[in-house]
Amino acid sequence: MVSLVVVAVFLLQGALFQPPQATAFKVLPADGSLTHQQITEAAFLRKMAEVCRDVAAARGREFTLPINNKLTTTDVQRACSNSFSSLLKISTFSLAISQTSISNAAVDRKQFSTAHHFDNEDFKDGRDLITQAIAAVKVSMKKGRYLSARSRLGAACHTLQDFYSHSNWVELGSTAPFSPLIRPELPLNNLADRNTKTCKSCVGKDCSDNILQEVLQQKILTSGYFSILLATKPAGKCSHGGVLDTTSYRDPTGGINKDDISSSHGFLHQRAADMAINATIELLEDIRVATDNVTFLRLMGLSQISVLAFVFDTTGSMSNYIAEAKTVTFRIIDSRRGTSEEPSEYILVPFNDQGFGPLVKTENADTFKERINSLSTSDGSNPGMCLSGLLLTLTQAPTSSDIFVFTDASVKDTELKSAVEAMIQTTKSTVNFLLTNSTSSRSQQNVSLSRLLSQSDIQLYRDLAHISGGQTIEVTNSTLSQATAVITDVIASGLVTVLYIERGPAISETFSFVLDPSLSNVTVYVTGDSPVFTLYSPTGVSQSGSVTDGPLGSILTIGNLKRLKIRSQAGEWKIGISSTSSYTLKVIGQSSVDVLVYFVEIIEGGHGDSWAQSVTRPFIGRNATLFVSVTGGDSFTVTDVLLVEASGSDVVNGTIKAVGATDFLVNVDRIPEGAFVVQLKGLVNDSLSTSRFQRQSPTQYKGSRTTITAQSQNIAQPGVPFSLNFTVTSNTTGGNYTIRARTDLGFDVSFPRYLILVAGGSAQGSVTLTAFSDTESGTDFTLTIEAEAPGSTDLNYAIVHLTVSTANAIFSGFHVSFLLLFFCFVSHFV
Numbered sequence: 001m002v003s004l005v006v007v008a009v010f011l012l013q014g015a016l017f018q019p020p021q022a023t024a025f026k027v028l029p030a031d032g033s034l035t036h037q038q039i040t041e042a043a044f045l046r047k048m049a050e051v052c053r054d055v056a057a058a059r060g061r062e063f064t065l066p067i068n069n070k071l072t073t074t075d076v077q078r079a080c081s082n083s084f085s086s087l088l089k090i091s092t093f094s095l096a097i098s099q100t101s102i103s104n105a106a107v108d109r110k111q112f113s114t115a116h117h118f119d120n121e122d123f124k125d126g127r128d129l130i131t132q133a134i135a136a137v138k139v140s141m142k143k144g145r146y147l148s149a150r151s152r153l154g155a156a157c158h159t160l161q162d163f164y165s166h167s168n169w170v171e172l173g174s175t176a177p178f179s180p181l182i183r184p185e186l187p188l189n190n191l192a193d194r195n196t197k198t199c200k201s202c203v204g205k206d207c208s209d210n211i212l213q214e215v216l217q218q219k220i221l222t223s224g225y226f227s228i229l230l231a232t233k234p235a236g237k238c239s240h241g242g243v244l245d246t247t248s249y250r251d252p253t254g255g256i257n258k259d260d261i262s263s264s265h266g267f268l269h270q271r272a273a274d275m276a277i278n279a280t281i282e283l284l285e286d287i288r289v290a291t292d293n294v295t296f297l298r299l300m301g302l303s304q305i306s307v308l309a310f311v312f313d314t315t316g317s318m319s320n321y322i323a324e325a326k327t328v329t330f331r332i333i334d335s336r337r338g339t340s341e342e343p344s345e346y347i348l349v350p351f352n353d354q355g356f357g358p359l360v361k362t363e364n365a366d367t368f369k370e371r372i373n374s375l376s377t378s379d380g381s382n383p384g385m386c387l388s389g390l391l392l393t394l395t396q397a398p399t400s401s402d403i404f405v406f407t408d409a410s411v412k413d414t415e416l417k418s419a420v421e422a423m424i425q426t427t428k429s430t431v432n433f434l435l436t437n438s439t440s441s442r443s444q445q446n447v448s449l450s451r452l453l454s455q456s457d458i459q460l461y462r463d464l465a466h467i468s469g470g471q472t473i474e475v476t477n478s479t480l481s482q483a484t485a486v487i488t489d490v491i492a493s494g495l496v497t498v499l500y501i502e503r504g505p506a507i508s509e510t511f512s513f514v515l516d517p518s519l520s521n522v523t524v525y526v527t528g529d530s531p532v533f534t535l536y537s538p539t540g541v542s543q544s545g546s547v548t549d550g551p552l553g554s555i556l557t558i559g560n561l562k563r564l565k566i567r568s569q570a571g572e573w574k575i576g577i578s579s580t581s582s583y584t585l586k587v588i589g590q591s592s593v594d595v596l597v598y599f600v601e602i603i604e605g606g607h608g609d610s611w612a613q614s615v616t617r618p619f620i621g622r623n624a625t626l627f628v629s630v631t632g633g634d635s636f637t638v639t640d641v642l643l644v645e646a647s648g649s650d651v652v653n654g655t656i657k658a659v660g661a662t663d664f665l666v667n668v669d670r671i672p673e674g675a676f677v678v679q680l681k682g683l684v685n686d687s688l689s690t691s692r693f694q695r696q697s698p699t700q701y702k703g704s705r706t707t708i709t710a711q712s713q714n715i716a717q718p719g720v721p722f723s724l725n726f727t728v729t730s731n732t733t734g735g736n737y738t739i740r741a742r743t744d745l746g747f748d749v750s751f752p753r754y755l756i757l758v759a760g761g762s763a764q765g766s767v768t769l770t771a772f773s774d775t776e777s778g779t780d781f782t783l784t785i786e787a788e789a790p791g792s793t794d795l796n797y798a799i800v801h802l803t804v805s806t807a808n809a810i811f812s813g814f815h816v817s818f819l820l821l822f823f824c825f826v827s828h829f830v
Helices: 036-058 073-084 090-109 123-142 146-166 213-217 266-290 293-300 316-336 365-373 386-396 414-427 455-468 483-490
Strands: 005-012 307-313 345-351 360-362 402-407 430-435 472-474 495-503 509-515 520-528 532-536 542-544 553-558 561-566 571-578 583-590 597-605 608-613 624-631 636-645 651-653 655-658 663-668 676-685 690-696 706-711 722-730 735-743 748-750 754-757 762-770 779-788 795-804
Touching: 036 073, 036 090, 036 146, 036 266, 036 293, 073 090, 090 146, 090 293, 123 146, 123 266, 123 293, 123 779, 146 266, 146 293, 146 779, 146 795, 266 293, 307 316, 307 386, 316 365, 316 402, 316 483, 345 365, 345 386, 360 365, 386 402, 386 414, 414 455, 414 779, 414 795, 430 455, 430 483, 455 472, 483 520, 483 553, 483 561, 495 509, 509 583, 509 690, 532 561, 571 583, 624 636, 636 655, 636 663, 706 779, 706 795, 722 735, 722 754, 722 779, 722 795, 735 748, 735 762, 754 762, 762 779
Parallel strands: 005 597, 307 345, 307 402, 402 430, 430 472
Antiparallel strands: 005 624, 345 360, 495 583, 495 690, 509 571, 520 561, 520 583, 532 542, 532 571, 553 561, 597 608, 624 663, 636 651, 636 676, 655 663, 676 690, 706 722, 722 762, 735 754, 735 779, 748 762, 779 795
């Protein structure tokens, strides 16, 4: 079966003018040249193959895979699975490569930084950037923050790779990488000083002999100078080259970059790219040696961290219910022990009507069970601080976690709803609520929960579940044990969303969805008080939702949820639903297909378009571009990429353009007014047949008409107050905008509670944060700034990635820009 990974990246066009920067290895494929992504992927595949070869040898296993630059993710996944005697994950491996490549491309935002691109002979600062990033990667890995580690790794790889394109290391006849770039204890020898002449003018467009012979003979290291504004450089120095490099028009003319085959030294492009691959492998080996094979596998995505997270209400009204909840959680934990589905980490956060926390995080199942067993209820039956406990969990759990909330009460801290929404959309975690009322009598426990909680209470839980792609399940003590089946479904590995729909009352519709041959364990959920449905198979066989065990599958009813485990067959399925109240429809399964989706801003540079990831909401009504990359399959076609209104009929069609063998640009002319999901359809071809596939982002997304711009340097020092200025702009609504700010590591943060804006105007504010004095140097963290319009009519947020460091920082000015807001979201097609 073809294993397929789909990676989608939203690119937001026109966010702000980005001046061209020095060229680098290309980001988008062009004219047969190797890109940063291809260089990074080749290095990742070779390094993983080498690690798995060594593991196989140590365990006496056979390893026959040839290691070269033509490896595929499927090749490496199969060979490594044999080495480790377990099926390693190709989908998360591809996602790890994509996440690293996206942060690699984002370095081109540092457009005037000579250090980030090794321009202007800035070797010391460039080396410092790389070694500081490597240190941060190792710290993040030690703390289990693998997404942060990949982000820093990608940035380090970009700068390292640019060295071989922008310097004369290749021209000097070097056959191995320049190891001092990743080892700060080694000296940077034989560097050209400012007065050393290094180049002569090219002969017309022929720059094949423009480096001075004495420089080559004496093995003097230099790099090209670059500027788009001032045509100045020290006398006799090499230029970078290219039409936008004004220094290349000044004697000595021409350049020495090897970014692509059409560059000044394009005849050496392949050698430079090969050297960059080898250097990236050397960097990866340095990281592996500093950690261990298992931790390195997690960084590479071949061994994904799976998290089981519970948020428990411990108010007095839960006294009877919590005992059964403990039994359910213990059953789930024990059923996973010793299997490939066993979580690698457990998280527990209690809350009641007086407070929340502390958060417990452990890798030991027995320790986790002990902490759950120690939970006891407090006096009182008032609304609980559910959202505070959930927000704490979201900030501390890895991205794409599955979180289960057990409660029987309304929410005390409703003011945090928008903050929780933003964090769900940022982390791409799925939140499931199990709601009950254990103080009711046995006769009342069979009554719909809507008669025990207010409709607004239930709707708040439903809203948050819908945004995350989760469920709100109404249970009693007697039916809670049945919810084990749903929890087991959700935490299964390789889970993908095929379809997720929510609808209001009095609407009868028929929905279709496509199941491809790679899908297994397909489950259909219909959640609501009164939905009536009929499922139709591709061959026309039907089964009513009232039939417990029929020709298409078995149905389990748990409170307001019906769970149908279907006997899947490839093809187009249909389900007709009618209801007198609101309902949701969700279709999930296990598959090798995976999707990663980001909004990023376009950077127009001298080397062509690049992009930088950021995390905020996109601008309603304006156009955007999706970058869709499909990996892991030899033959496929992407036929449709759609923005689909989550609870309505509005659909925005994308225009697809191929930009490489596995890459596509998809233009959409507007962002929808309401919440939306991304739906992708296509064809998978194998040696025997062609089949259709369909995937959908589980997380819902919203646009905004508020923009946030934040500008800062990106290094904070332990114990030292650090200030960051930001601007909020409103295009429609004036008044008092509520401001909130927080870090994911709980650092002290101060900020203005409100900013006053006029419609179409802006206001400035400042956030001051202080990292704990004992924070380890190299620790990455995020600062989230939210701006909410009066009456909660609009909300947007900006997330700034920062690093705590005791080393001297390398700054070229770090500009976090969110004009024409982009939006980042990961949806598992795994």
